[in-house]
Amino acid sequence: MILKDLPASERPREKLLREGASSLSNVELIALLLGSGSRGESVLILAQRVLHLFPGGLREFRKISSTKLMQVAGIGPAKCAVLLAAVEFSSRLEREEIPTPEMIRSPQSVYTYLRPKIAHLAKEVFVVLCLNTAGALIHEEIISMGTINQSIVHPREVFVSAVHHQAASILVAHNHPSGTLEPSRDDLAVTRRICEAGELLGIPLTDHLIITQSDCLSFREKGLL
Template identity: 40%
Template sequence: MYLFDNPGVFLKRTSIKRWPETERPREKLFMLGPDKLSNCELLAILLQTGFKHEGNSISALDLAKEILIEFEELKGLINVLPSELLSLKGIGKAKAAKLVAAFELGRRAAALKNGNCKSFKCSEEVASYYIPILKDLRKEQFRVLLLDTKNKIIKEELISQGSLNSSLVHPREVLNPAIRGSAASVIFLHNHPSGDPEPSMDDIEITRRLCKSFDIVGINVLDHI
C-alpha cells in the first residue's frame, strides 16, 4: 500500500517552493554541500517535481520517501529497472530514465575511482574494491582487469554477461584485450547473483583454460575473484 493511498496523509503538505530556502533540498546542497543532505533529499533533487494525487499535491520529497520505502533504501535502487520505477505512482518515463542514468553514472564513477588506485597489494584489496560494484548486479558478469608491472590497473574489460559457461568466456575473447593493452598480468572477476561465493564446476574449468592460455603468451594470471 502506498502512503499516497492513505486519505488525508498529504492534505497539509506544502509545495517545496514555499518552504524556507534553508530547508529546500537544492538550496541546501549549494549552501552545505551534497554530503550534508539525506538520501531522500538527494533523490528529490533528481526527481525535481512531485505530482498530483486525488487533488493533493505530492512534493518531490514525499515521492522520494515513497521510492526509498518501496525499494528498501539505496541498496534496492542500485540496479533498479526502468519498468520497476514506472510501476510507482508519480514516476513517468522522464523521471525513471533520470534515476536509472544517475545510478549508472555513479557505478561508472566508482569503477573509474577503482581504476585510479596506485596498485593492488593482494587479492583482498581487489575484492574490497569490486565486491560493492558487482555484488548487487542481477546478471552474471565476467570481467578482466589488465595490470601493469606494478599491479596498477591499465583497463577493465567486460567480457561477457549472462550465465557463465565456457562457451561465453572463450580464451580468445579474454586474451585479445590483454595483449592489446600490453598487460603484464590479469585478474579475472565475476559475480554470482545468487549470492553463493563458492565456485561452480564451470568456474573452475574456465579458470583452468584461461590460465593455460595466458601462460602460453607469458601474461600472469594473479587471481580469479
C-alpha cells in the same frame, strides 16, 4: 503539490543551499530530484514511496531498472530519467576517483579497484586484467556480460587481449549480483579451462576473484586454482 508550495523551512532546495547537501535526508534528496509530487500527494511522500523500493538501503538503487521505477504511481518517464541519470552520475564520479593500482599485490587491492566498477551491476561481467612481469596492470577489458558459463567465456577471448598487450600473466574477475561468494559449477569449469590455456601459452592465470558489494573470494586463497 510542488516543492515551492512547501513552507520555506521544509524545502529541500533551500535547506541544501543553507546547510549543505549532507544535511538532507535520503527522502529530501530524492524529492529534490523529482521536483514535484503527483496529484493530491506531496513530492516528499512520493519520494518516500520511491525509497521503499530499496529495503536494503540506497546501495540497491544502482541496480534499479526503469521498469521497476515506473511501477511507482507518480513516476513517469521524465522523473524516472532524472533518477537514473543521478545514479549513473554518482557511479561515474566514484569510478573516476579510483586510482589505477601500480601493482597487483593482493586480492584486496584488486577488490578495491574493481568493486566500484562492477559490484553494483545487475548482470554478471567478466573482466580480464593483463599484468606485466612486475605485476603492474597494463590493460583491462570486459570480455563478457551475462551469465558466466563455458560457452560465453572462452579461453580464446581471454587470451587475445593478453597476447596483444604482451602480458606476462593475467588475473580475471567477475561479479555476483546475487551477493553470494559461492563459486558455481560453471565458475570452476571456466577457471580450470583458462588456467590450462594459460599454462600452454606461458601466460599464467594468477587468480580469479568473485566480487560482490560487500566482499570478494579469491580462488587462489581458497585452493581452487
